[in-house]
Amino acid sequence: MLAELITIGDEILIGQIVDTNSAWMAAELNKIGIKIKQISSVSDDVSHIVEALQEAEKRADIILITGGLGPTKDDITKKTLAKYFNCDEFVMHKPTLAIVEGIFAKYNAPLLAVNIQQAMVPTCCKVILNPQGTAPAMLFKKADKIFISMPGVPYEMKNIMSSSVIPLIQEKYNLPAVYHQTILTAGVGESFLAEKLEAIEDSLPAYIKLAYLPKLGSVRLRLSTLEHASPQIIEEVKAYTQKIIDTIPNHWVAKEDLPIEKVILNLMESKGLTLSVAESCTGGAVAKMLTQHTGSSSVFMGGGVVYSNGLKIKLLDVKPETLENFGAVSEPTIEEMARGAIKNFETDYSIAVSGIAGPSGGTLEKPVGTVWIAVANKEKTVAKKFTFGNKRTQNIERSVMAAFTMLFRLLKENTEAAS
Amino acid sequence: MLAELITIGDEILIGQIVDTNSAWMAAELNKIGIKIKQISSVSDDVSHIVEALQEAEKRADIILITGGLGPTKDDITKKTLAKYFNCDEFVMHKPTLAIVEGIFAKYNAPLLAVNIQQAMVPTCCKVILNPQGTAPAMLFKKADKIFISMPGVPYEMKNIMSSSVIPLIQEKYNLPAVYHQTILTAGVGESFLAEKLEAIEDSLPAYIKLAYLPKLGSVRLRLSTLEHASPQIIEEVKAYTQKIIDTIPNHWVAKEDLPIEKVILNLMESKGLTLSVAESCTGGAVAKMLTQHTGSSSVFMGGGVVYSNGLKIKLLDVKPETLENFGAVSEPTIEEMARGAIKNFETDYSIAVSGIAGPSGGTLEKPVGTVWIAVANKEKTVAKKFTFGNKRTQNIERSVMAAFTMLFRLLKENTEAAS
Numbered sequence: 148m149l150a151e152l153i154t155i156g157d158e159i160l161i162g163q164i165v166d167t168n169s170a171w172m173a174a175e176l177n178k179i180g181i182k183i184k185q186i187s188s189v190s191d192d193v194s195h196i197v198e199a200l201q202e203a204e205k206r207a208d209i210i211l212i213t214g215g216l217g218p219t220k221d222d223i224t225k226k227t228l229a230k231y232f233n234c235d236e237f238v239m240h241k242p243t244l245a246i247v248e249g250i251f252a253k254y255n256a257p258l259l260a261v262n263i264q265q266a267m268v269p270t271c272c273k274v275i276l277n278p279q280g281t282a283p284a285m286l287f288k289k290a291d292k293i294f295i296s297m298p299g300v301p302y303e304m305k306n307i308m309s310s311s312v313i314p315l316i317q318e319k320y321n322l323p324a325v326y327h328q329t330i331l332t333a334g335v336g337e338s339f340l341a342e343k344l345e346a347i348e349d350s351l352p353a354y355i356k357l358a359y360l361p362k363l364g365s366v367r368l369r370l371s372t373l374e375h376a377s378p379q380i381i382e383e384v385k386a387y388t389q390k391i392i393d394t395i396p397n398h399w400v401a402k403e404d405l406p407i408e409k410v411i412l413n414l415m416e417s418k419g420l421t422l423s424v425a426e427s428c429t430g431g432a433v434a435k436m437l438t439q440h441t442g443s444s445s446v447f448m449g450g451g452v453v454y455s456n457g458l459k460i461k462l463l464d465v466k467p468e469t470l471e472n473f474g475a476v477s478e479p480t481i482e483e484m485a486r487g488a489i490k491n492f493e494t495d496y497s498i499a500v501s502g503i504a505g506p507s508g509g510t511l512e513k514p515v516g517t518v519w520i521a522v523a524n525k526e527k528t529v530a531k532k533f534t535f536g537n538k539r540t541q542n543i544e545r546s547v548m549a550a551f552t553m554l555f556r557l558l559k560e561n562t563e564a565a566s
Numbered sequence: 567m568l569a570e571l572i573t574i575g576d577e578i579l580i581g582q583i584v585d586t587n588s589a590w591m592a593a594e595l596n597k598i599g600i601k602i603k604q605i606s607s608v609s610d611d612v613s614h615i616v617e618a619l620q621e622a623e624k625r626a627d628i629i630l631i632t633g634g635l636g637p638t639k640d641d642i643t644k645k646t647l648a649k650y651f652n653c654d655e656f657v658m659h660k661p662t663l664a665i666v667e668g669i670f671a672k673y674n675a676p677l678l679a680v681n682i683q684q685a686m687v688p689t690c691c692k693v694i695l696n697p698q699g700t701a702p703a704m705l706f707k708k709a710d711k712i713f714i715s716m717p718g719v720p721y722e723m724k725n726i727m728s729s730s731v732i733p734l735i736q737e738k739y740n741l742p743a744v745y746h747q748t749i750l751t752a753g754v755g756e757s758f759l760a761e762k763l764e765a766i767e768d769s770l771p772a773y774i775k776l777a778y779l780p781k782l783g784s785v786r787l788r789l790s791t792l793e794h795a796s797p798q799i800i801e802e803v804k805a806y807t808q809k810i811i812d813t814i815p816n817h818w819v820a821k822e823d824l825p826i827e828k829v830i831l832n833l834m835e836s837k838g839l840t841l842s843v844a845e846s847c848t849g850g851a852v853a854k855m856l857t858q859h860t861g862s863s864s865v866f867m868g869g870g871v872v873y874s875n876g877l878k879i880k881l882l883d884v885k886p887e888t889l890e891n892f893g894a895v896s897e898p899t900i901e902e903m904a905r906g907a908i909k910n911f912e913t914d915y916s917i918a919v920s921g922i923a924g925p926s927g928g929t930l931e932k933p934v935g936t937v938w939i940a941v942a943n944k945e946k947t948v949a950k951k952f953t954f955g956n957k958r959t960q961n962i963e964r965s966v967m968a969a970f971t972m973l974f975r976l977l978k979e980n981t982e983a984a985s
Contacts, residue, residue, distance in 0.1 A: 162593030430857025438849025
């Protein structure tokens, strides 16, 4: 079963926006066993859209289209699709009109004729409701192929995909109900894991596949069934999951598809523990990762962005002598930062980061990319030096991931010892 | 002159990575007057790559290809291109071999046969050096069309594009040397600006175009010449730039294509001013935006991520009564936070943000999306309430942009009054 994605919109072709929709859609389709043959971005131009549809139709069974459904003149996807499927007649779709009216009523905005037009659809399509926006999704059939047009607004598209399109595709094509089990690992690379897990991978039956999904300092392992997941096969997947975990006891983080900081927040919340940060070179990036998650405030109290030495002394009680004798990027300083955060921010755990993110500021002894990280609780402080590369943004990202990995290990050690 | 972009790699089609290269390349090509007809992502598969090349060749004059140039077996772009251009003979490209050897020597890594293979190129291509990586770029010609294959690593590709590909395209196609002038605005929307600037836009000569480039709470205006930019035309663009600035005196931020926080850092550095932050609902996002820029440490001292009320009191001297009587999201609290940052973090200016990012935590009186922002210097505090939407990530991003806009206005007021 092959699919193609077509994104429509001049804003993509002039580079004004990055198409993040396609990667998300591809990953979701992949999970139900559908391969993406091609992703194409084309302009708001009738003949070009038609050409893209023709080419995709030759190669794939399922064609998903996003964008070009807005109320303005340059949004021509709907009428182009009507033309492509030879149905020029449009009708008012009442449930969509009700949604449009509801949205305008909520924001007290005047409902214009162009907005009402949003609820007009070609007679030959089946409407898929978009409860979050004014443009509905539309399903067209041609022989055994299906074409689904969705709005390009990411959260609207994601909701339509998850609640309607994915179930619809699974049902229509009678796809096997695939079962996935994700294992999050941190702190080690793909090739290290592949070597450790070689024997398990070789022993997998033909209907269970192991995928390595590396991303920014962590690798997710995903076991997937390649055929219908019977209760017995699901049990097998669970047994392999356990085998994998037992093989990498110090590297697995969670049996869920969650980012590591969310795993930490969940674990700490369940134990009633609190966290603070003391960030120098990461400059708020650790805190930002934590606070992007709803409900983080029950665990994360906040902390200091201590870019200057003055603030390291003032907010964290780092001793001026320590800074003078060892420098801001050193083991004694990072330990004092982590301990200072515990004490002054009154939390159970802390993360401290200080390094030379670059591209300038390096020395022979401490080159750009040198980063000290410490994690602490009331009894213990663990500090570690990392030597990353010379790209500022990457050094910051890698420091954040390394800090979470260290904190997770310390938490695990303590919560396991306590339980 | 039309171009197409083809990105090659299974990791894009399974949704493991987002293709950010294409948007960057499209924007750069756009600046020299080249339109992108289509962007296609295809898998590491010979026949599919060949098909994509054939289709792109039909539509465009310039075909830029990224990805699939790595040393592993699944990287087949190079041999597929050789096949496409009927030249199966490969030669060792000595300058590239020298780069490969240099990179491995630097990291003390063993140079394997597959790495040496990276320097082998088809005889029919012209090599474009990639000083930052092991895979060179390759230029192929066919009739009047050119095909350029580049590595997919973003910083390698960007460097090759800027230093080699863009100049080469300009020269080969004798493109007019286009002149651009960007004006950054903040705090107002595209339609507001379009209305204000209507008369100026109508008076523009046919060879100067005004584009609106909205992005996350700020709109960049770009004046571009559509023909060769003679000194006289450049003067005209500068005159129109001045007219625009005079028409929106309170909304333009800079006559450069820089993000607003970088404009602020530059301005403050030139005046020897320092900045701190007190972030509640943005949770480190303001600090992170500032510290991503090299050299930010001369202006930005750091600050507090004060998620909990306890830290608001402890780090910023917010009075417990203020929190009790008015709540954490209120004018009195935000003013105390901004003043507390100035005093305790010992800086000339501060930014404070406190709001309900959502999706939970809202009340009838203070719904999700309610955000108070204050900016202050030693003499003055300016506070403002915003009512954003109900999406957490967007509320945080919009709060950050609004805070920078407010700080810029206060800085401008003071630095202009002082000069």
